[in-house]
Amino acid sequence: MSEKKIKNIFVNGPISSAFIAESIAKHSTKTAIGGHSIFMGQVRADEIEGKTVSAIEYTTFEDAALEKMHEIREEIFEKYPLNCMHVHHSLGNIKNGEICLFVFTSSAHRKPAIDACTEIVERLKAELPIWGKEIFEDNTHQWKENK
Amino acid sequence: MSEKKIKNIFVNGPISSAFIAESIAKHSTKTAIGGHSIFMGQVRADEIEGKTVSAIEYTTFEDAALEKMHEIREEIFEKYPLNCMHVHHSLGNIKNGEICLFVFTSSAHRKPAIDACTEIVERLKAELPIWGKEIFEDNTHQWKENK
Amino acid sequence: MEIEIISFGKIAEFLQNQELQLEGIVDTEQLREHLENKFPRLSSMKYKLAVNKKLVQVNTLINNNDSVAIMPPFSGG
Amino acid sequence: MEIEIISFGKIAEFLQNQELQLEGIVDTEQLREHLENKFPRLSSMKYKLAVNKKLVQVNTLINNNDSVAIMPPFSGG
Numbered sequence: 001m002s003e004k005k006i007k008n009i010f011v012n013g014p015i016s017s018a019f020i021a022e023s024i025a026k027h028s029t030k031t032a033i034g035g036h037s038i039f040m041g042q043v044r045a046d047e048i049e050g051k052t053v054s055a056i057e058y059t060t061f062e063d064a065a066l067e068k069m070h071e072i073r074e075e076i077f078e079k080y081p082l083n084c085m086h087v088h089h090s091l092g093n094i095k096n097g098e099i100c101l102f103v104f105t106s107s108a109h110r111k112p113a114i115d116a117c118t119e120i121v122e123r124l125k126a127e128l129p130i131w132g133k134e135i136f137e138d139n140t141h142q143w144k145e146n147k
Numbered sequence: 148m149s150e151k152k153i154k155n156i157f158v159n160g161p162i163s164s165a166f167i168a169e170s171i172a173k174h175s176t177k178t179a180i181g182g183h184s185i186f187m188g189q190v191r192a193d194e195i196e197g198k199t200v201s202a203i204e205y206t207t208f209e210d211a212a213l214e215k216m217h218e219i220r221e222e223i224f225e226k227y228p229l230n231c232m233h234v235h236h237s238l239g240n241i242k243n244g245e246i247c248l249f250v251f252t253s254s255a256h257r258k259p260a261i262d263a264c265t266e267i268v269e270r271l272k273a274e275l276p277i278w279g280k281e282i283f284e285d286n287t288h289q290w291k292e293n294k
Numbered sequence: 295m296e297i298e299i300i301s302f303g304k305i306a307e308f309l310q311n312q313e314l315q316l317e318g319i320v321d322t323e324q325l326r327e328h329l330e331n332k333f334p335r336l337s338s339m340k341y342k343l344a345v346n347k348k349l350v351q352v353n354t355l356i357n358n359n360d361s362v363a364i365m366p367p368f369s370g371g
Numbered sequence: 372m373e374i375e376i377i378s379f380g381k382i383a384e385f386l387q388n389q390e391l392q393l394e395g396i397v398d399t400e401q402l403r404e405h406l407e408n409k410f411p412r413l414s415s416m417k418y419k420l421a422v423n424k425k426l427v428q429v430n431t432l433i434n435n436n437d438s439v440a441i442m443p444p445f446s447g448g
Binding site (some may be wrong): 041058059060061063064065067068089100101121124125126127128129130131132133143144145146 | 300302303304344347348349363365366367368369370371
């Protein structure tokens with residue numbers, strides 16, 4: 001078992017562009033980094049049977065999600081020569097157009113950062129117990145399913 | 148021949164995190180977007196034969212670079228279902244830790260944004276006439292070569 | 295024995311968190327059957343179980359006071 | 372005929388932008404040879420030519436008043 005502290009990836013509400021900018025700016029002192037890769041998920045105003053998604057409400061099984069994310073983090077650091085890795089996922093009500101996921105990886109050369117970022121997004125969607133409830137303008141809802 | 152206007156990708160000096168944040172924020176009204184992919188290049192403080200890179204000075208054959216970038220842009224839009232694509236590259240003196248390249252793609256689902264972003268970075272490095280002069284702390288220099 | 299049931303997502307809409315008394319049920323395969331009898335809507339749904347926060351990948355023994363999570367397909371990101 | 376030579380990167384350190392008078396040179400293959408004779412440091416370097424801003428991929432005819440760019444390997448990004 002790893003002794004590393006389990007990080008919290010969850011934030012209440014949307015992830016702001018100011019938060020992302022601050023996260024990017026913090027890396028300017030890390031001069032071994034040559035490439036950063038970022039993925040951001042944004043809530044779409046999907047139209048489903050004539051109704052438009054106005055928001056997604058995210059819930060999670062928090063302890064289980066954080067333990068699994070910790071496992072993914074360790075495996076990703078094992079697999080890729082990364083300098084940094086940051087993951088943030090929203091909980092609660094996220095309106096369409098707002099950002100609900102922010103994955104940020106950095107490495108000396110571009111390839112590990114890019115490949116790790118993609119792999120984290122794939123694994124997060126498949127393996128973390130998080131649920132999105134798509135809320136329509138008329139306050140009805142349906143449960144999102146990842147493809 | 149396309150009638151589209153050739154966009155300028157060059158900015159003088161480093162690309163600030165505030166600029167990146169603003170670029171991200173502008174997309175919150177584009178509610179058909181579900182995924183954003185970003186790549187950023189950052190100047191590394193590489194140590195070469197005992198000397199540390201303090202900055203890279205970028206120059207370009209601007210007209211030829213913009214024409215080639217225009218061609219790449221059209222081909223990428225042809226190949227991937229993107230909602231948006233933004234490319235910015237620094238010219239002039241960029242200190243280590245500063246950002247010199249910002250590629251930003253968006254699509255309804257994640258895969259096209261991610262794949263297009265990676266392909267743009269690869270093509271930009273291989274095909275655009277841009278040169279980086281690595282300047283050491285003692286003001287000597289060597290010319291960067293992309294691998 | 296007694297186990298704790300916690301549910302998430304659309305399953306939480308009809309299956310409350312609760313303590314459940316079990317008789318003659320020793321593993322997660324038997325628990326699935328029991329749950330689907332008790333909560334018929336479950337039988338037409340895809341779901342995974344986690345015992346004490348660990349995802350169940352193969353049939354797993356259940357012990358007194360275990361916490362069992364019933365989870366519909368994930369849709370984070 | 373007369374052509375314009377423009378150079379970039381490390382090549383610009385020893386080869387200035389200039390007008391060049393050419394005699395008996397009709398294509399980029401011959402121009403390469405001419406340039407490497409005139410600027411010996413070029414012959415040990417990798418470089419590409421662009422005629423009127425278009426990268427030369429195959430041997431290309433040169434015309435009076437063409438602009439020829441001499442470009443070392445790219446290193447953007």
